[in-house]
Amino acid sequence: MRVSHESTVRQSLREYGRGVAGGLIFALPLLFTMEIWDAALMISPEHLLLYLAATFCLLLLYNRYAGLRGDASFAEVAIDSVEELGLGLVVSFAILALLGRIGVEHTWPEIIHRVVMEGMTLAIGVSVGTAQLGASESGDSGGMDDDEPDCGVTYHYPAQSAIALCGAVLFAANIAPTEEVGKIAREASVGALVAILAFSLLLGLGVLYFAAFRGSNHHLPEREWTWMTREIITAYAASLAASGSMLFLFGSLPAAAPGLFVAGTIVVALPAMLGASAGRLLLQLEP
Amino acid sequence: MSPTDTPPDPPKKNPLEWTIFGLSLAILAGVLGILAHEALTGGDEPARLVLELGTPLADHDPIRIPIRVTNEGDHPAIDVRIEVRGTADGETLRSEVSFDYVSARSTRAGWVGFPGETIPSALRPRVVGYTDP
Numbered sequence: 383m384r385v386s387h388e389s390t391v392r393q394s395l396r397e398y399g400r401g402v403a404g405g406l407i408f409a410l411p412l413l414f415t416m417e418i419w420d421a422a423l424m425i426s427p428e429h430l431l432l433y434l435a436a437t438f439c440l441l442l443l444y445n446r447y448a449g450l451r452g453d454a455s456f457a458e459v460a461i462d463s464v465e466e467l468g469l470g471l472v473v474s475f476a477i478l479a480l481l482g483r484i485g486v487e488h489t490w491p492e493i494i495h496r497v498v499m500e501g502m503t504l505a506i507g508v509s510v511g512t513a514q515l516g517a518s519e520s521g522d523s524g525g526m527d528d529d530e531p532d533c534g535v536t537y538h539y540p541a542q543s544a545i546a547l548c549g550a551v552l553f554a555a556n557i558a559p560t561e562e563v564g565k566i567a568r569e570a571s572v573g574a575l576v577a578i579l580a581f582s583l584l585l586g587l588g589v590l591y592f593a594a595f596r597g598s599n600h601h602l603p604e605r606e607w608t609w610m611t612r613e614i615i616t617a618y619a620a621s622l623a624a625s626g627s628m629l630f631l632f633g634s635l636p637a638a639a640p641g642l643f644v645a646g647t648i649v650v651a652l653p654a655m656l657g658a659s660a661g662r663l664l665l666q667l668e669p
Numbered sequence: 670m671s672p673t674d675t676p677p678d679p680p681k682k683n684p685l686e687w688t689i690f691g692l693s694l695a696i697l698a699g700v701l702g703i704l705a706h707e708a709l710t711g712g713d714e715p716a717r718l719v720l721e722l723g724t725p726l727a728d729h730d731p732i733r734i735p736i737r738v739t740n741e742g743d744h745p746a747i748d749v750r751i752e753v754r755g756t757a758d759g760e761t762l763r764s765e766v767s768f769d770y771v772s773a774r775s776t777r778a779g780w781v782g783f784p785g786e787t788i789p790s791a792l793r794p795r796v797v798g799y800t801d802p
Contacts, residue, residue, distance in 0.1 A: 391685045398689070423772040424745055424802035427708040431701070461682075461690055468693020471700065489775045494703050 397512050398469065399593030403660045404511010405473055405504035406585070410553070410653045412503050413477050414562045422499035423492055430498050434467075437502040441466055441509055449513040466512070470505025471497055480578055481649075482569050515596050515660070537603050539612075546617045546658040549665055550624035553657025558628035558650050564635055567645035575648050582648075582655040586617045589659035597663040617662070621654035622647055711773070715801075716746035718771065720794040722753070731782035736766060736794060738777050745772040746799040753781045755789025762789050765797070 389397070412418050425433075441463035446454070449462065474497045478484045484493045557563060570578070589595050590602055591610050602613060626647040629635050635646040682690070723735030736753065740746055749768040754761060764781040771777050783789050 389683060389686070391683050394683060394685050394689075420770060423770055424747075427704045427711065431704050431708065434701070434704075464697060465686075465690050465693045468689070468696045471696055487778075489772070490703065491707055492772055492775060494700055498700060498704070 393594075396592065396594040397516070399588045400515045400595060401466065401469055401508035401512040402473055403585075403589045403593060403595065403656070404509075404515050405470055405507035406477075406656055407511065407660055408507030409474075409500060409503040410656065411556050413474075413481065413500055414557050414560060414566075414653070416560075416562050416565065418499060419483055419496060422496040425495060425499065427491075427495075430495060433502055434498060437505055438463055438467060441505060444506070444509050445513075449509055462509075466508045467501075467505045469508045470503075471501040473508070474498075474501035474504050476581075480574070480581055480652075481566050482574055515664075516594055537601060539616075542601060542613070542662070543616050543620065545665055546662045547620040547624060549657035549659070549661030550617075550621045550654040551628070551657070552665075553661050554621070554624045554628045554650050554654035557653045558625065559632040559634055561634075563629070563646050563649055564642075566649050567635065567642055570645055570649065575645055578652055579648055582621065582652045583614060583618055585652075586614050586621075586655045586659040589656070589663075590614070590617070595660060595663050597666055601663060601666055617658040618651070618655060621651040621658045624654045624657070625650035712743040714742045714744070716740050716744050716771070716773070716799065717742035718746060718749065718796050718799070720751060720796065722792055722794055725788045727786065727788050730786065731784050732786070732788055733780045733782050734764075734792065736779055736781055738768060738771055738779075738796075740771040740773055740775055743773050745770055745802055747802055749777075749799040750797040751781075751794060752797050753792060753794045755783065755792040757783070757785060757787045757789040771799075 442459055445459045445462045445466075446456075449459075475484070475493075478496055478500060484496055488496075587610070590598060590613060591605070604610070626643075629643065629646050629650060630637060635643050637643055717740065719739045719741055721737045721739070723737070725732055725734045734753065736751065738749060738751060747770050749771050750765060751767065752763060752765045754763050756762070762783050764783055766779045766781050768777045768779065
């Protein structure tokens with residue numbers, strides 16, 4: 383990615399991480415939309431091919447004029463666009479599988495249709511996330527670039543926890559009132575819920591500490607595992623609190639069915655964790 | 670050759686980036702291939718639903734009977750409503766199940782329930798209706 387300069391493997395991994403985060407920020411509401419799941423099964427393969435081609439053209443345009451440096455060649459732009467499409471499809475597959483929207487009971491065409499339908503928005507998000515969500519070149523070196531805190535840090539645990547809660551509420555509020563939460567929660571096995579929980583934690587860890595996300599070095603300068611663990615647990619606690627509160631307030635799931643309510647809380651905590659990590663950093667102005 | 674005629678340098682990428690690019694290319698080629706194959710070989714036959722009843726489970730009330738619906742057509746069927754009729758103790762019983770969708774060349778499974786302890790005989794499933802996308 384961003385091939386107009388040679389990156390180290392570490393830098394590339396961070397760019398992919400930011401790309402995945404960006405893709406999820408853009409596409410999470412669609413990934414939780416029943417109409418999109420169903421529309422994917424109704425759409426003809428010809429239209430899906432057109433959608434894929436149109437998205438590729440959009441990625442070419444974005445990467446040419448906003449994503450890469452101005453001197454990037456067409457080959458570089460095309461290579462980046464292919465990578466972003468591939469990442470979008472892979473992330474789409476993973477999230478749909480995690481949410482139980484694709485599985486062994488589906489045929490290959492059904493799986494491909496759903497993955498492509500959701501993956502295109504993800505691919506655009508990957509492109510934007512890679513280009514725009516990284517640390518600015520001027521000040522914030524971001525994440526663990528040098529494994530040293532940036533100067534002018536603003537770390538304050540209570541403040542960061544509060545903003546994490548704000549981010550979690552912001553993202554959870556888009557998903558919690560929808561019928562899809564109940565559907566996913568009812569159909570999810572215990573194993574699937576554990577997988578969603580684990581993915582949420584990994585997502586938060588990746589965004590906050592490994593993707594060199596914009597502002598991460600200013601707001602989260604400490605890189606020791608004890609600090610990182612505290613931040614991740616706090617962010618996930620904020621996500622669970624936001625998720626459970628939203629489900630309760632909106633009456634999306636019956637509180638009288640504790641198992642279902644807990645399952646729904648874990649499901650909504652996935653987008654909430656994105657808010658408590660990426661959303662939190664985007665909510666804060668860079669110093 | 671003047672400086673302006675110099676061909677552009679090949680993209681500078683590390684091994685990880687080349688690997689991701691290669692995998693992305695392979696995934697895209699696979700997806701395009703499957704969609705193209707589907708587009709070229711898919712027919713235009715409307716949804717054709719075939720029903721199949723499984724072995725009833727009479728371990729508790731209601732008696733449950735598994736049912737599978739297979740769409741052998743080329744178009745999906747939306748809001749598929751299926752009725753199953755049977756006879757028990759001289760009385761005609763009726764149950765029904767619905768599926769949000771049955772896409773082309775796919776199978777969905779569900780259950781219908783009947784009250785009582787006697788497994789109905791002469792079970793006859795039928796598609797009540799469905800809508801086109």
